[in-house]
Structures are given as structure tokens and as C-alpha cells.
Amino acid sequence: MSLTNLETRLPSGPYNGRKGRPVPAAKGEEIVDSRFDRRLAKLLHHAAHIFCEKGYEGASMRDLSKAAGMSLAGLYHYFNSKEDLLYLIQKHTFETIIARLQERLKDATGAEQRVRIFIENHLEYFLANKEAMKVLTHEDETLKNGRGAEIRAIKREYYRICLELLEDLGREKGLQFSGRLAVLALFGMINWIYTWHNPRVDLNAGELAEEMSDLFLRGVLNPGKPKRKTQKANA
Amino acid sequence: MSLTNLETRLPSGPYNGRKGRPVPAAKGEEIVDSRFDRRLAKLLHHAAHIFCEKGYEGASMRDLSKAAGMSLAGLYHYFNSKEDLLYLIQKHTFETIIARLQERLKDATGAEQRVRIFIENHLEYFLANKEAMKVLTHEDETLKNGRGAEIRAIKREYYRICLELLEDLGREKGLQFSGRLAVLALFGMINWIYTWHNPRVDLNAGELAEEMSDLFLRGVLNPGKPKRKTQKANA
């Protein structure tokens, strides 16, 4: 599975959820990346756009059929249900951001540097794939049962990676703080951007990552109460 | 308008959005808080619960009728549309949290203390009215046109209050930082809690406010790069 392309190239992967769709003869090499896969990827891209704009429940398959320039019935050649679309978008997005993170963490030393890489990776991918990431973030309670459990498991893994990075940091610096609280505060900061980031006004991903890393790391690494001149008690 | 009750007591206020519903005769005192208002408040409470659970688009009026123990048609005696429900919930919630904040800020001196009050007020109200606050936060792009613009205006006011508190702080301490980035990072931290806070596991509002205030203020007030022992450059 190629991870070389930096843009959102969606499935090209192990999805064979369609009824019993056989691998297409396995001729020479490219079993994946067939015409079918490429068309499905475009559909998922359109779907992410619509789910992002109207929300999963508010978006209709007819909206997608218009956006994709395909008939309503024709869509169902590529997937089985609307729920599949959300699942595929969320799963691919989450797996990609984690894979990219682990690639970047491989050759990184120093706990602080690794935390900075986590933040930078998150913000870069978030802003480069804003729509899919908003769908991932905003619809994180939408999927139920097995599909929902699977996505939630990936989310827990992502959480766990971040928690370990922060606990390493605390150990290295000899500090003690609540890892859980730190992770969740950090996630709040970096996930919230989908509600406000405007590329024409705001910093780009790299700059943002540096600012937020500084803000967060100062908050976590500095001991005790913040320095202040006066502290008054209320009546 | 009484602000004495700490729990969510919804309209009892200037809502006369119903067709031409006259003030009920203005007998002795209580023009508001009529039977009608109290019943509507309970309906809004149920609606917030359902919107919180299933999302605005995913929730149906039939869900609400079941939860409220009232017939589907009977609901429409109290409001004109499903959209009204969302509007009333969001408007009341937002106005209440701002009113409470301004009350608390009145007798507070010191820029840092005022920022701490902002955070504490937000988290206290958020955790005490989790469902309505999730609806406010999660459905913040759902309302369109006039209603949406009105809610968005209140949101901008809340943002502006926080921004001024932070700029005062920066001025008082002689620091310079991006107010916009600081506000949005702070909002991320404190709004994100609806995705994770579990009262059986996590700190209560007051403790959380102190922890997050410390984290944020250390991040904002300490100058330069966070202290560190080693800094390595990547290949």
C-alpha cells in the first residue's frame, strides 16, 4: 500500500466489503487502484464534502448523486449503504493520520520533539484534509454497533499514542501531571480548529503547530502557578 | 428576570414567538412563569436531551413526543417548528452563560483573576448543563438565515469578551501574543470537554477550571520557548 501521495487518495486498500466482489483476475500487478477503486475514492471525496457541509444525517444520497454527477441508483454499485460511506471516510482518514504519525516518529529523538511532531502531524493533516477530518471529528458518535466500535478503537489507539508521548515527556523532565487531562486539553486545542480556521486569515499548519506546541508545552512543563504580581481573594 | 435558580430553567422570558399569543391578562404579578412557560421549559429540556443524543437532524419530533409523554400534534401548541426548539435552546443557553459571566466579572479585579473567572464560569455552566451546551456547541452551524445569524452574533459577543480579557492580561503583564490564537486555543480546551468528561472519573468543574487555567495561563504568560535540556535538529 503506497503512502507516497500526500493528498487524499482514499481507499486503494483492503476494502472488499461489496457483496462478494472478487479481486479482478490479478493479472500482472495492480490488483488495487483499479478503475473501481479510483471511482470509489472520488465518491468518498464528494461524500466527505457533503457530510462536512450538511452533517451526516442532514445529507442525502440525492445530494451525493448530484455532486458526483451520477444517478442515485448508480451510486450503489460502489458501496452498500450510506453508513458505509461514513465508515470508509472515517476509517481511511484515521488510519492515514496514524500511519503518517508513526512514520514521522520513527526517526525522532527527545520526548519534547516527539510531542511537537505529534502536534505538527495532526495540524498538517487536519488542514490539508479539512473536510474528511471534520467528518471524522464531528460525526464521531454517529456510527453505531460494530462499525462504530471499530472507529472508536482506532481513536483510542491514537489517544494512547499521544498519552505515551506525554508521559515520556513528563518522565524525561521529571514532572508529574495528569496525562489524561493533558491529552484531552491538547486534543481540544488541535481538533477545535475545524470550527474557526480560515486559510486566508490564519497561520498555516506549520506555524500553527509551532505556536500551539509552545503554548501547550509551556503550560505543561512549567511548574506551579503561573508567575503573577498580585493575587486577590474574593469576598 | 430572575437568575437565582442555578439549574436550567429555560424560557420564563421574553419569548412570545407564538403566533400572537397575548400576555395572559397581567393579573397581579407573575406575567411570566405561567403554566405555559413552565411546560415549554420542560419541553425544551426534553428536546435538548434528544438533540444531544441523536443530533438535531437525527432527532425526530416523534422522539420528542415520546420523551415528553405528549402527542405529536400537541407539541405544536407550544412552538411553531422543530427549528424553533433549537433556536430557543441555543439562545437561552448562550444568554444565560453570558449573563452569569458578567455578573461574576463585576466584582473581580486583576486581569489574571478575570480570565480565571471566565474559565471557571464556562466550565461550571458547561458541566451543570451538559446537554444544552453540547447542543449549542455541536449544532452551531445548523441554524440558517436570521435565527442562525442571531445566535452567531451572541457567539461573537462571547468571543469578544474573552478576547478583551486576554488582551487586558497581555497589557497588564507587558506581553504580546496573538489574542485570536489564544482565545481559540482556550475555547478548544474548554469546549472539547463535552466529548470526554465523565463525572465519575474526571475532576469536577471547579478543579477542572483551576487545572485548565493553570495550564493555559502558564502557556500564555511564560515568555519564549519552553525550557528544555536538549534540542536536536532533524536530518
Place this chain on the structure above:
DNA sequence: AGATATTCCGAACGAACGTTCGGTAAGCTG
């Protein structure tokens, strides 16, 4: 060429949606 599998569509299905209508029962006013 013919045979076969893939791609796509018009039309329709039943279910669920928000809302409305006509009407009933209860409460208050004089």
C-alpha cells in the same frame, strides 16, 4: 465476432419525516 462481466440508470418501493386540520375535553370568566 460473440460472450461475459462491469458500469450505470429510470422508476419505484415502503418507511419516516415535519407539519396541519378538525375536533374534543377541561378550565376560567361573567
Place this chain on the structure above:
DNA sequence: CAGCTTACCGAACGTTCGTTCGGAATATCT
């Protein structure tokens, strides 16, 4: 008591929803 308003409901309206079905094109293979 009559007269009026409020509170509420069963039933239905028209629309939109996700999905399916049979078949028509189009591409691929032998």
C-alpha cells in the same frame, strides 16, 4: 349556566428519505 380560551389529540397530508429492481449501455476478453 353560557361563552370563550387554553390544552391537547387522532388522523392524515405531502414530501423526502435510503434502498432496490430489471434492464440498458459500455467495456473487456476469447
